[in-house]
Each structure stands twice: as structure tokens, then as C-alpha cells.
Amino acid sequence: MDSKKKLTTSWGAPVGDNQNSITAGSRGPTLIQDVHLLEKLAHFNRERVPERVVHAKGAGAHGYFEVTNDVSKYTKADFLSKVGKRTPMFARFSTVAGENGSADSVRDPRGFALKFYTEEGNYDLVGNNTPVFFIRDAIKFPDFIHTQKRHPKTHLKNPNAVWDFWSLSPESLHQVTILMSDRGIPATFRHMHGFGSHTFKWVNQDGDGVWIKYHIKTQQGIKNLTEEVGTKIAGENPDYHTEDLFNAIEKGDYPEWKVYVQIMPLEDADTYKWDPFDVTKVWSQKDYPLIEVGKMVLDRNPENYFAEVEQATFSPGALVPGIDVSPDKMLQGRLFAYADAHRYRVGANHNALPINRPKNEVNTYQRDGQMRFDDNGGGSSYYEPNSLGGPEETEEAKQAAYPVSGVAESVGYDHNDHYTQAGDLYRLMDEGERERTVQNIVGAMMPVESDDIKLRQIQHFYKADPEFGEKVAKGLGLSVPQEAR
Structure with a gap:
């Protein structure tokens, strides 16, 4: 019996000839009836989804998160509910400014994006390898990223724009100092810390909340590259970090990080010496010491880079009960911008892709849209409220309330000590x-x-x-x- 796999079209029909187009005679011209040729070329033209505007160059891996310390008094998040509980996860590390083919070993912050496939839905922690950022209001983000990209006339990187923007945005000074320090070029993705950077809110079963910041500490030790070595590697092996992560996992040298949080009582936000929601500032660990939460281990490489790493989508708005957001102005903008970027880049149904699909059952009233590849809800109820037994809201999953006050106006933070x-x-x-x-x-x-x-x-x-x-x-x-x- 012939055990060879049959080459088929995407709709499953067997392909008779994959070497020669259907033509009118040996010279042609080619006939439009060659639907296999048309599909093959049309799909090829669409093989590259638009690359991410930022964090285009990256590498990823699967693994697990395990709780090692009881934090249930602070949060009702199910995946953090008991010591020893394991949750499957996916991590993506990346540079920020470069294009998809750029070098890994450049002086740039590194994205540190984590997706936890919890029993209550996916939780995304979309951070960096630095505890702060260059700006603190999302309205400045497009302008900032424009300075990191290419000049519209020369199509070259533009130091004039970079330093003009930074010099006119003193809040960037803390992050600029980190970037230009020894920490500016990590030796590998395995040898760097990660941070949630923003302030988030944990809420427990009683509805009591605390402000928190995430710290993800590498257990491989911190290692960095000098400017000279980073430049040399960029020329010799621009995929150095991608290769290192893949090879380490492939040979069983699984990278590990310990996850900690700083915890601040809600009332301290009004009296702390720094605005705790300003992402250009850190909280002193003397004031709010690190509390261990768990560990993350990456132990499985992707089977297909495009399907898993390139199509992975992360958003700080992918939350689970027990974890809420803060008034951080940069975070507030990201809640919209990240998911919207994925709707444009990958499609409205990006969360249905295998790499992004939650492990638990999904019940929504969202229908249609490009690349709808499941049963699209079948004939079930497609609006709400309804009297047809459709899915209903779960009141206890509502985000915890917090008071707001003030005049609606364009206004900055009260604290302006950037030095x-x-x-x-x-x-x-x-x-x-x-x-x-x-x-x-x-x-x-x-x-x-x-x-x-x-x-x-x-x-x-x-x-x-x-x-x-x-x-x-x-x-x-x-x-x-x-x-x-």
C-alpha cells in the first residue's frame, strides 16, 4: 500500500501537477483555469502578514508557570490560587524598534510578553526587560516610535529625531539612562529580567484590592554585551538571541525565571513620594519589598514559527478575574492600542487561532469577520439579552470599582521630578x-x-x-x- 501523503489544495483536492502550469500548448499562454496555480500564487502574495509596528523581531517558546507562594489573600485569580498549581504559558521576547529582519544584539529595550492559558481565560502580561518606559502618556507613543523608525526621505535611522524627542521629553531620562548602561544589550533572552512595568491591581475574594508591580527575575543570572561585542555579533549572526533560545531549549537547558510582586496598599497611592501610576518611575524595594509568587519555565520550542511566534497576539487588556488595571495613562492607552493592532495585523478573529485560543470554552456573541474558521456560532443565539438560553454575564467577574474625581481636561501628572x-x-x-x-x-x-x-x-x-x-x-x-x- 502506498503510504505517501497526497499533496492537496487548501480545500483538500489532490494536486495532479505541482511542476507545470496549465497552458495553451507548450508555449502558452497560461490559462486562468489553473486554479492550483492561482491559489498558490495568491497565497504566496499573502504569506507575510503586516509585521508588528513595534516588537517586530522576536522569538518565543512554550512552558509553564507554577505557584510557589500563597498569594490568595491578595488576588482571587484562579491560576494563582494555590501553591503547586501549574498553568501552561507562551512567552515572546523581542527588540522594539527594528524591523523583522533586524539584528538581535542591538541597543534597544526588549519586549517580555507572557500569555498564561488559565482556566478562566487567557491572561497576558505584556512587559519589557526594564521597569520603566520612555514616556508616561499614550498620546505620545506614536510620536516616540516615529523617532525610532526611518526618516521618510532618506529611509535611514535618524539620531536627530531620537535625541530631539528625548531632549524635549525629560520624563524619558530614567529609561534612556538604563538603555545606555550595561543593561542596554542583554547577552541573551535567557539572561535578562522581565517587568510588567505598569502598576496593576490585584483583588481578592472579598473585593479588597492592592496595587502591584511585577518583577520576573532570571535564574540564569544577568549577562550583557558591550557595544563592541553587540555590533560584532549583529554583523556575524543577526539572529543570535533567537538561535540561543531555541538551542538551549532543544538540548534541555530550560530557562527559568522567578516571579515576584511589589504590593502597595491602595491608600498609599495618594501619599507616596512618586506617583505610583507613572511608568517612568520605580517603587523603592525598601518601601515595598519583593514578594515571591511563582516560577516560569520554558521547556518547548514552537513547531512552526509563523503559526506560533508570528501570529501570537498579546494585549494588557487580556485580564482574568482578580487582576485589574490602574489609572496609569500609558497602560490605559495600551488597553486599546494592542488589541486594535492585532485586529489590523492578524484579523478580528485573532484570538481564535490555536496559539491564542484559550484552553477553556469560549462563548461570545461575536460573529463573522475575516478568517472566521470555526463554526461561527452555528445557529445559536447571536445577540444579548435573549430568552434562548444564550451565555450570560457573571457578575462576580466584574472589575472592582475605584473612585475617580476631577475635571475632564488634558492634563499631565502632578509629579515632574524626572531627575x-x-x-x-x-x-x-x-x-x-x-x-x-x-x-x-x-x-x-x-x-x-x-x-x-x-x-x-x-x-x-x-x-x-x-x-x-x-x-x-x-x-x-x-x-x-x-x-x-
């Missing part, structure tokens, strides 16, 4: 790291054509720490402006 934490970070570095950080900044700013932009940015470094500003200015052949002194 103390950046300066504290600089002073925490040893002398060698301070020197390397300054060298990285000088190298990145050298191509900037405008001295006004350089001087404006130097003032920010100086206000964070006078030595910081003086050394950057000296490296650029400039002097710290008198007004900064």
Missing part, C-alpha cells in the same frame, strides 16, 4: 559602568547634527547628576550650558 531616579541609578553604578554608559551616550549622540539638541540633552544629564552631565558634555566637545548650573 532624581535617573541620578540615583547613575550613582549606583560603579566607576567602570558609569564610564561605559557615558561612552555609549556620546557615541549615540555624535551623529546628531544640531548642537542645540545636544546641549538640551546634556542639561538633563547634568540635572540628574553634575558629573554625568559634565562627562557627556566633555565627550561631545561641548560645555554644560550655564542655565543648567
Whole structure:
């Protein structure tokens, strides 16, 4: 018996000839009736979904999350309910600014996106390898990302735009300092921490809440690359981080992280020295120490990169009962922007794809849309409320209420000290790291054509720490402006 698999069309019909088009005679022309040719070419034209605007280049793996400490008094989230409970998960790591074919080992933050397939639906934790971000209001995000992309005329990266924006956005200073430090180029995805970055809210069975921040600590140890080594690897093996993650898991060297939270009582938000919802700031671990939650282990590579890593979609709005959002203005914008990007890039039914599909039963009144590949709800009720026994809301799954007040207007945060934490970070570095950080900044700013932009940015470094500003200015052949002194 012939055990060969038959080549078929996408609708399952066997293909008679996959080497020659149907033509009018040996010379042609080609006939439009060759539906296999038409399908093959049409599908080929559509093989690349639009790449992500940010985080385009990435790698991913499957694994599990296991609770190692009882946190049930803080949250009713089922997957965190008891010690020893395991939840399957998928992780995607990425650079931020580069295109899909860009190098892994560039100086850039790293995306750290986690999808937990819980029994109450998928929970996505969409963070970075840094605890803060460049901006704190989502209205600035498109402008910021434009500065990281290519100039519309030259189609080249544009340091003028990068540093012009940063110098006019002093809230970016903390993240810029991290980016230009030794932490700016992780050695591998396995050797970096992850952070939820934003403030979230945990709510327990009694409806009591706390503010929390996630810290995901690598158990492989922190390792980074110097600028010189990162540049060398980028030229020799631009897929270095992707390859490292795949090979480590393939040989059984499963990377592991411990997950912690900082917990802040709700009332502290009104009195803490930093606005706890400002994503450009951290909470002191002396004030709110780390509390262990569990561990995550990645132990299985994807079988197909496109189906799993490329089509994986994450949104900070993918929440489960017991985990809510905060008034963080950057997070509030991401709740819309991420899911909307997936609806555009992958399609309205992206959550029905195998990599994104929840493990539990899904019951919605959403119908139709491109790429609807299940039974589309069949003939069941398709509106709500209805008297036909359709799915109904679960009142206890509502997000916990919190009071709001004030005038509806375009207004910023009350706290505008963008220098103390950046300066504290600089002073925490040893002398060698301070020197390397300054060298990285000088190298990145050298191509900037405008001295006004350089001087404006130097003032920010100086206000964070006078030595910081003086050394950057000296490296650029400039002097710290008198007004900064």
C-alpha cells in the first residue's frame, strides 16, 4: 500500500501537477483555469502578514508557570490560587524598534510578553526587560516610535529625531539612562529580567484590592554585551538571541525565571513620594519589598514559527478575574492600542487561532469577520439579552470599582521630578559602568547634527547628576550650558 501523503489544495483536492502550469500548448499562454496555480500564487502574495509596528523581531517558546507562594489573600485569580498549581504559558521576547529582519544584539529595550492559558481565560502580561518606559502618556507613543523608525526621505535611522524627542521629553531620562548602561544589550533572552512595568491591581475574594508591580527575575543570572561585542555579533549572526533560545531549549537547558510582586496598599497611592501610576518611575524595594509568587519555565520550542511566534497576539487588556488595571495613562492607552493592532495585523478573529485560543470554552456573541474558521456560532443565539438560553454575564467577574474625581481636561501628572531616579541609578553604578554608559551616550549622540539638541540633552544629564552631565558634555566637545548650573 502506498503510504505517501497526497499533496492537496487548501480545500483538500489532490494536486495532479505541482511542476507545470496549465497552458495553451507548450508555449502558452497560461490559462486562468489553473486554479492550483492561482491559489498558490495568491497565497504566496499573502504569506507575510503586516509585521508588528513595534516588537517586530522576536522569538518565543512554550512552558509553564507554577505557584510557589500563597498569594490568595491578595488576588482571587484562579491560576494563582494555590501553591503547586501549574498553568501552561507562551512567552515572546523581542527588540522594539527594528524591523523583522533586524539584528538581535542591538541597543534597544526588549519586549517580555507572557500569555498564561488559565482556566478562566487567557491572561497576558505584556512587559519589557526594564521597569520603566520612555514616556508616561499614550498620546505620545506614536510620536516616540516615529523617532525610532526611518526618516521618510532618506529611509535611514535618524539620531536627530531620537535625541530631539528625548531632549524635549525629560520624563524619558530614567529609561534612556538604563538603555545606555550595561543593561542596554542583554547577552541573551535567557539572561535578562522581565517587568510588567505598569502598576496593576490585584483583588481578592472579598473585593479588597492592592496595587502591584511585577518583577520576573532570571535564574540564569544577568549577562550583557558591550557595544563592541553587540555590533560584532549583529554583523556575524543577526539572529543570535533567537538561535540561543531555541538551542538551549532543544538540548534541555530550560530557562527559568522567578516571579515576584511589589504590593502597595491602595491608600498609599495618594501619599507616596512618586506617583505610583507613572511608568517612568520605580517603587523603592525598601518601601515595598519583593514578594515571591511563582516560577516560569520554558521547556518547548514552537513547531512552526509563523503559526506560533508570528501570529501570537498579546494585549494588557487580556485580564482574568482578580487582576485589574490602574489609572496609569500609558497602560490605559495600551488597553486599546494592542488589541486594535492585532485586529489590523492578524484579523478580528485573532484570538481564535490555536496559539491564542484559550484552553477553556469560549462563548461570545461575536460573529463573522475575516478568517472566521470555526463554526461561527452555528445557529445559536447571536445577540444579548435573549430568552434562548444564550451565555450570560457573571457578575462576580466584574472589575472592582475605584473612585475617580476631577475635571475632564488634558492634563499631565502632578509629579515632574524626572531627575532624581535617573541620578540615583547613575550613582549606583560603579566607576567602570558609569564610564561605559557615558561612552555609549556620546557615541549615540555624535551623529546628531544640531548642537542645540545636544546641549538640551546634556542639561538633563547634568540635572540628574553634575558629573554625568559634565562627562557627556566633555565627550561631545561641548560645555554644560550655564542655565543648567
